[in-house]
Amino acid sequence: MAGAMASTGPERALDKIRAYDRELKLLRHGTALLQWDQETYMPSAAAEERAEQLGLFETLAHDRVAADELGGLLAQAGAGPDSPSGAESLPDLDRALVRHLYREHSLARRIPRELVGRLARAASAGQVAWKAAREKGDFAAFKPNLEGLVALALERADCLGYSEHRYDALLDQYEPYTKTAQVRRVFEELERELVPLAAEIAEAPQVDSAFLYGEYPEFRQAEFGTRVLEEIGWPADRGRLDCSAHPFTIGLGRDDVRITARYDRNFFNTAFFSILHEAGHGLYELGFGEEIRGSTLADGTSLGVHESQSRFWENLVGRSRGFWRHYFPQLRALFPETLEGVDHESFYRGVNQVKPSLIRVEADEVTYCLHIIMRFRLELAMVENSLKVSDLPDAWRAESRRLLGIAPEHDADGVLQDVHWSMGGFGYFPTYALGNLYAAQFTEAFEREQGALEGYLERGEFEPVLGWLRERVHRHGAAKTADELVNSVTGAPLTADAFMRYLRTKFRDIYLTA
Numbered sequence: 001m002a003g004a005m006a007s008t009g010p011e012r013a014l015d016k017i018r019a020y021d022r023e024l025k026l027l028r029h030g031t032a033l034l035q036w037d038q039e040t041y042m043p044s045a046a047a048e049e050r051a052e053q054l055g056l057f058e059t060l061a062h063d064r065v066a067a068d069e070l071g072g073l074l075a076q077a078g079a080g081p082d083s084p085s086g087a088e089s090l091p092d093l094d095r096a097l098v099r100h101l102y103r104e105h106s107l108a109r110r111i112p113r114e115l116v117g118r119l120a121r122a123a124s125a126g127q128v129a130w131k132a133a134r135e136k137g138d139f140a141a142f143k144p145n146l147e148g149l150v151a152l153a154l155e156r157a158d159c160l161g162y163s164e165h166r167y168d169a170l171l172d173q174y175e176p177y178t179k180t181a182q183v184r185r186v187f188e189e190l191e192r193e194l195v196p197l198a199a200e201i202a203e204a205p206q207v208d209s210a211f212l213y214g215e216y217p218e219f220r221q222a223e224f225g226t227r228v229l230e231e232i233g234w235p236a237d238r239g240r241l242d243c244s245a246h247p248f249t250i251g252l253g254r255d256d257v258r259i260t261a262r263y264d265r266n267f268f269n270t271a272f273f274s275i276l277h278e279a280g281h282g283l284y285e286l287g288f289g290e291e292i293r294g295s296t297l298a299d300g301t302s303l304g305v306h307e308s309q310s311r312f313w314e315n316l317v318g319r320s321r322g323f324w325r326h327y328f329p330q331l332r333a334l335f336p337e338t339l340e341g342v343d344h345e346s347f348y349r350g351v352n353q354v355k356p357s358l359i360r361v362e363a364d365e366v367t368y369c370l371h372i373i374m375r376f377r378l379e380l381a382m383v384e385n386s387l388k389v390s391d392l393p394d395a396w397r398a399e400s401r402r403l404l405g406i407a408p409e410h411d412a413d414g415v416l417q418d419v420h421w422s423m424g425g426f427g428y429f430p431t432y433a434l435g436n437l438y439a440a441q442f443t444e445a446f447e448r449e450q451g452a453l454e455g456y457l458e459r460g461e462f463e464p465v466l467g468w469l470r471e472r473v474h475r476h477g478a479a480k481t482a483d484e485l486v487n488s489v490t491g492a493p494l495t496a497d498a499f500m501r502y503l504r505t506k507f508r509d510i511y512l513t514a
Helices: 009-040 043-067 067-077 092-109 113-136 140-158 165-173 182-203 218-232 268-285 303-317 319-336 344-351 368-383 389-404 430-450 453-458 461-471 474-479 480-490 497-509
Strands: 239-243 248-252 256-261
Touching: 009 043, 009 067, 009 092, 009 113, 009 248, 043 067, 043 092, 043 474, 067 092, 092 474, 113 140, 140 165, 140 368, 140 389, 165 182, 165 368, 182 368, 182 430, 182 497, 218 239, 218 453, 218 474, 248 268, 256 389, 268 303, 268 461, 303 430, 303 453, 303 461, 303 480, 319 344, 319 453, 368 389, 368 430, 430 453, 430 461, 430 480, 430 497, 453 461, 461 474, 474 497
Parallel strands: 239 256
Antiparallel strands: 248 256
């Protein structure tokens, strides 16, 4: 009887795997702290050594993931090419951990450790160079860094390997198990739907948004943003809000998630909607189930799913009629002169104005995905060696003119506006558009189970909304793949159908009804 109750080999290996994984997570949180500091408070003269520090930390993390020791433990747990989740006798959550680590270990074994260090150093130096170039609108100053980052990305892709397209290896870093061909098909479908919808709206009587460009002192914007953050469920004792050149979210620990915003005194949308956007990311990071907190599984299942949470709070909540019925009186009390004569319906319509914009993070919901399609195609061209980095600004302007009907005069509003390429994030951009699709599909599932979202928002009842997300989406972290998650939550695989239904219903109501 005692022998029958003894732990099996796979179960004994799991105890060691969990301890190994916990140390890896702590190391990554230490790396994240250096990255957050670099983007917020680090003095500019510290950039060179910070690049070395990050290079060392990334190399140490890579060594731990690629180590024979971890490979041996995973093998003891039954993991292999034909059984990546390990022994079938293990509990489901343990099998999810084994599958996640086996995938990481297998990929890390393909990347030389010296390449990891070069990537980290180049990304750190690239972000510093990008920030300076963006301020001056000087692409030429950033071009050498970008050329180096593109070369490194291609080297990484070739090390990782791919079966269909070189870009698959880059995309897989952010949207696991997704192929370039899938993204291309979805984006072609979106372009066919979005371009005519945007044109239809452009022919309709336009809404007024002039009041959004008035005087909005930063300290009052921060007051309002912080108030809304707290009321939607942001825990002040587990996170903080700071400023940075490009808004971002980063997890530094189980109970430490940082978000940032960028304020514009003369445009309301810039800070407020970025606060809601990053809060969506942060609430996801803070909502992982107790059973996975502090482990590798305490991470987004994919960046597309992660983005679904930010786009949900930014748009389906923050740009809804019910939300502004609830919050507009408070906003007008903070900015009485700027919003004199404006009512909640006018404000709702104003923040939903559809007008092609040069700046992605300020784009409306109808044209936003066109920004992503543009970046995806430019990345693809660079990966296929059909576009040189030196030709990127002109290609950007041409593609922007084709998709959006406008083109930037200055590179700060064009090719230099996003941080992602400066940090080596090739393959990242498609996840933003996929996030819109996930968000709409999750929202339809919420409304089938809980009733109309609009009613909760108008009453300021955010707890049931966040509670549903916690239970159905957040708590699983990376224990489920994106396909597994969307099927379990919505009963169907990911499609663009829910997103297009949402856009047509909302914007035809705003623009195309009397």
